[in-house]
Amino acid sequence: MSFSAYFHCYCRSEHLYSTQGEIIEIFIVEKLERGKRLDKFLSERLPALSRSVLAKFAEEGLVKVDGRAEGKNFRLKEGHKVELELPTLESDDSILPEAIDFEILYEDSDIAIVNKSAGLCVHPAPGHRSGTLVNAMLSKYPQMAFVGSVKRPGVVHRLDLDTSGAIIFALTPFAYSNLVGLIKAREIKREYKAVVHGILPQKHATINMPIGRDPAMRRRFTIFPSVSSISKRAITHYDVIEEYDHASLLSVKLETGRTHQIRVHLNSIGHPVYGDKLYGSKKDTIIERHALHAEKLELVHPRNGKQITVEAPMPEDMNELITILRNR
Structure with a gap:
């Protein structure tokens, strides 16, 4: 989203359109606000916007003080009129x-x-x-x-x-x-459920293998022997929950969070996720997508410090897959 799009979205929510179809917000600097930098002043008056976004508005000439465009470091005086003004948005990338x-x-x-x-x-x-x-x-x-x-x-x-x-x-x-x-x-705990091919010999294990983009196929990621300029440390923990005929249900916990990490790691030990057309078999037809579900999140709330635990119910397609595998 462009910065113009940001501002339009904000103004739509706050109904700040002028009669000419422009978006405009006007503030008058009060006595206690004199001497403040322009970006700090705006961030206090518009707390929904980050200071970096407001600074970008100033750089693009969208902020005026007494009718003159000013930069983010401009020091304000009592009585200054500060305006945010923008023409009607016409952006294809918003x-x-x-x-x-x-x-x-x-x-x-x-x-x-x-x-x-x-x-x-x-x-x-x-x-x-x-x-x-x-x-x-x-x-x-x-x-x-x-x-x-x-x-x-x-x-x-x-x-x-x-x-x-x-x-x-x-x-x-x-x-x-x-x-x-x-x-x-790594203070947000993420737990997944995955249905994989095969019976795992180790029922509780950790996969500690660096991951990087596959040089032979850029859409894929792969394991590497060590961490390097093209690979990053990746650690996955799993527990076997149920076993079926040539399939298993796993509980998987991430210690790191690399792209495709669970799918790459499980495939690397010979147990690809069911339905994974990129890392497993394209012949899987029981489920239309890879059988991987982010079931649980645990974190300490960033503002009040309270523990939050949230669970997402297993989706219907994975429940159906498990039922089919149980009845084989």
């Missing part, structure tokens, strides 16, 4: 709110945890310019447009296109910075 149904597992003023459906892309990407979970989230939480990355507002971690289950979104800049820190510190 992320627009879309009325798409999704299940909310937990929400408050800072964060939302939702149950992503399989086949729903988390954020716009090549081939998925609209109809994503972010588009849906912006429809319910317009303030999320100003949080985090320009192209991935509110997103602090991701799930693969065909992976279902619990995913966290930040609704405020405060929550975003803290959740990103928790992810990096």
Whole structure:
């Protein structure tokens, strides 16, 4: 989403359109605000927008003080009139709110945890310019447009296109910075359920193998013998929950969070996820997508310090797969 799109989304939610069809917000600097930098002043008056976004507006000439465009470092005086003004948005790359149904597992003023459906892309990407979970989230939480990355507002971690289950979104800049820190510190616990081919000889094990992009097939990732410039440390823990005829149900916990990590690691030990056309067999027909579900999230709330545990119910297609395997 462009910065112009950010501002339009915000103003749509706050009804700040002028009669000429422009978007405008006007503030008068008060006595206690004199001497403040322009970006700090704006961040206090518009708390839904991060200071970096407001600084970008100033760089693009969208902020005027007494009718003159000023930069983010400009010092304000009492009585200054500060304006944010923007022509009508005409942008093809903006992320627009879309009325798409999704299940909310937990929400408050800072964060939302939702149950992503399989086949729903988390954020716009090549081939998925609209109809994503972010588009849906912006429809319910317009303030999320100003949080985090320009192209991935509110997103602090991701799930693969065909992976279902619990995913966290930040609704405020405060929550975003803290959740990103928790992810990096590995303090958010993520537990998955996976149906895999075969019977695993070790019922409880850890897979500790670096992962990087497959040089022979860029869509895939693969394991490497050691961490290097093209691979990163990756650790996956699993427990066997049930065994069937040539198949197993696993509980999987991530210690790191690399792209396709669970799928790559399980395939590397000879037990690909059921339905995984990229890493397993294209002949799997019982389920239309890979049988991987983000079932559980545990974290300490970034603002109040309370423990949050959220579970996403097993989706119907995976329940049907398990029923078929049990009855073989």
